[in-house]
Amino acid sequence: MIEGARRFASEEIRLAALDEPCENPQKQPTAFFAEKPWLKILAGYRQPRATRSAFELAVTAIPFALFWAAAWAAVRYGFLPGLILVVPAAAFLLRLFMIQHDCGHGSFFARRRLDDWVGRAIGILTLTPYDYWRRAHAEHHASAGNLDERGVGDIETLTIAEYNALSRRGRLAYRLYRHPAVMFGIGPAWLFIFKQRLPFGMMRSGPLPWISTMATNLAIALVAALLIWAGGMVPFLLVHLPTVLLAGAAGVWLFYVQHQFEETHWSKKPDWQFQHAALHGASHYDLPPVLRWITGNIGIHHVHHLASRVPYYRLPEVLRDHPELAGIGRITLMESLRCVKLVLWDEQTMRLVSFREAARLRAAN
Numbered sequence: 001m002i003e004g005a006r007r008f009a010s011e012e013i014r015l016a017a018l019d020e021p022c023e024n025p026q027k028q029p030t031a032f033f034a035e036k037p038w039l040k041i042l043a044g045y046r047q048p049r050a051t052r053s054a055f056e057l058a059v060t061a062i063p064f065a066l067f068w069a070a071a072w073a074a075v076r077y078g079f080l081p082g083l084i085l086v087v088p089a090a091a092f093l094l095r096l097f098m099i100q101h102d103c104g105h106g107s108f109f110a111r112r113r114l115d116d117w118v119g120r121a122i123g124i125l126t127l128t129p130y131d132y133w134r135r136a137h138a139e140h141h142a143s144a145g146n147l148d149e150r151g152v153g154d155i156e157t158l159t160i161a162e163y164n165a166l167s168r169r170g171r172l173a174y175r176l177y178r179h180p181a182v183m184f185g186i187g188p189a190w191l192f193i194f195k196q197r198l199p200f201g202m203m204r205s206g207p208l209p210w211i212s213t214m215a216t217n218l219a220i221a222l223v224a225a226l227l228i229w230a231g232g233m234v235p236f237l238l239v240h241l242p243t244v245l246l247a248g249a250a251g252v253w254l255f256y257v258q259h260q261f262e263e264t265h266w267s268k269k270p271d272w273q274f275q276h277a278a279l280h281g282a283s284h285y286d287l288p289p290v291l292r293w294i295t296g297n298i299g300i301h302h303v304h305h306l307a308s309r310v311p312y313y314r315l316p317e318v319l320r321d322h323p324e325l326a327g328i329g330r331i332t333l334m335e336s337l338r339c340v341k342l343v344l345w346d347e348q349t350m351r352l353v354s355f356r357e358a359a360r361l362r363a364a365n
Contacts, residue, residue: 039307042303042307042310045318046110046310046311049311053311053313060095067089068085068089071086075235075239076235086242087246090246091294092294093247094294094295095295096126097251099122100126100130102115102296102311103119104130107308107310108311110309120216124220126192127244129215131208132196132209136152142274145264145278146272146277147268148268148269155259156177157343158344159344160345160358163358174343183252184252184256189245191248191252192248196213199213250295256339257336258298260342261339262352263280263351264280264283264351265281277305278305279302279328280302280329282329283299283301283302284329285299285336286330286332287299287333296312303318303325341354341355343355
């Protein structure tokens with residue numbers, strides 16, 4: 001038991017280090033000296049407010065339950081137009097995922113055990129095994145924008161040179177993967193319904209991803225069985241399946257836009273530095289106020305990557321107190337729609353480009 005506790009503590013320390021690496025400004029290249037020591041500055045915003053966190057959870061979980069129940073009642077009693085209520089239900093499920101996301105960073109209540117159990121409970125609704133996802137997401141934070149460490153918790157992004165080196169079949173596969181219908185349609189369904197039922201990518205990472213995934217699968221099956229027993233198979237599928245898929249598609253879109261924009265940052269070691277990659281490799285997705293609230297301020301993504309333990313409801317405070325951060329990587333809702341075509345990293349111009357522009361650059365060379 002003692003040995004198990006030591007392993008658990010070691011894992012907590014490792015994940016915390018991955019989640020928000022420390023950096024030594026003395027080791028930064030000269031080009032980075034102009035940047036402020038943001039990790040130190042943002043440390044003052046880390047402390048959550050317990051009553052505010054509880055309030056955020058309540059005003060998200062209760063409306064989700066009410067909209068879900070109202071949609072179920074509409075289907076159960078033959079009022080099919082009531083299915084439109086799955087849209088607000090999906091919006092609040094997305095917001096629940098943002099709370100689960102903060103729990104994974106240990107920033108929602110800042111009490112590890114409470115954060116973990118809230119995250120695990122929400123994971124049953126979002127179909128996301130909490131501990132498995134938490135580990136993958138910590139690795140994403142530790143290596144975002146690093147061309148040498150792609151593959152875990154990221155959207156696959158190739159350089160122009162890597163794409164050109166692929167076979168015809170490999171290029172076709174990458175084009176299909178990057179197609180909007182696959183990325184935002186088939187992709188979320190595959191991810192949330194199938195892929196997350198097994199700890200893909202972490203088969204050799206010890207028992208925790210397996211325990212998390214199998215326990216979540218069991219809990220999902222039990223809750224689904226109870227709801228089906230109470231209200232019927234068809235109403236359950238007609239309500240919960242589209243709710244999860246809509247929330248999943250929105251979540252994938254947010255994750256995509258937060259890193260896949262023209263002026264994002266990718267580099268290789270030793271040029272890759274955590275603070276610079278966080279600040280310039282993640283966007284400030286400046287959404288309208290209602291969407292900002294529903295998405296838990298996740299659009300302030302560059303600040304989140306700089307200091308992932310800042311609770312989402314305190315991120316606007318950072319922009320208020322440090323307005324110079326607001327313009328870095330800023331994209332609006334309309335501008336974000338153009339990001340879909342950006343699929344390859346050009347190491348020469350240091351920006352994301354479309355397949356068409358990559359072909360033009362290849363022809364020019």
